[in-house]
Amino acid sequence: MKRNTILLILVIGALISGGLYYRYHGEETDERGATKLMQALEHEEQLTKETARLIKRSDDVNERDLAGQTALFYAARHAKDPQAVRNLMAAGADAYITDNEGRTALMNAAQYNESVAVVEELVKNASHVNLQDKAGETALLLAAQNNTADVIKVLLRAKANPDLAGPDGKTPAQELAENKKLTDEEKADYRQAMLVLSILQPQHLE
Incomplete structure (x- = not known):
């Protein structure tokens, strides 16, 4: 009986662990490899509590999508509030990371983002x-x-x-x-x- 109980506990533990992993990792990634944090930043006109929460909860803000881009790239391209960049940097975002094309988050901002404040924040945090x-x-x-x-x-x-x-x-x-x-x-x-x-x-x- 004891052995069966132990096995049952182990099975339940494995199922719970797998479920939690899927909840916090698996379903966060879309077909581009973009996490929920990246997706939130992609649709953000201004900093939201949800984005701030996702940044705080993220295990690794430098996680990359299939193009080699991190959450900072998404903020650089889409965010209008520089606080999103500040929050990412405070959480350990690396402004020196380059994607598969050799581009930086600053380059993303330079090409796509008209927010002067966001570009200034990226320039301030990178010497490249x-x-x-x-x-x-x-x-x-x-x-x-x-x-x-x-x-x-x-x-x-x-x-x-x-x-x-x-x-x-x-x-x-x-x-x-x-x-x-x-x-x-x-x-x-x-x-x-x-x-x-x-x-x-x-x-x-x-």
């Missing part, structure tokens, strides 16, 4: 503003192609190098021409600013 991904893109190149003047300004103030050309040989100043979020005046102003910074580059990059 001039890192190039596997294709040769930098945060400044991605911002010059896709983002607003204010985001470009943040990166230039963070000493982003305007002379680093992308895979097509174009510099950030040249990439401005195709950016539909900039007015002609902004394109001219930032092209001129990048030219000046290029001339003053040794001082600019100190």
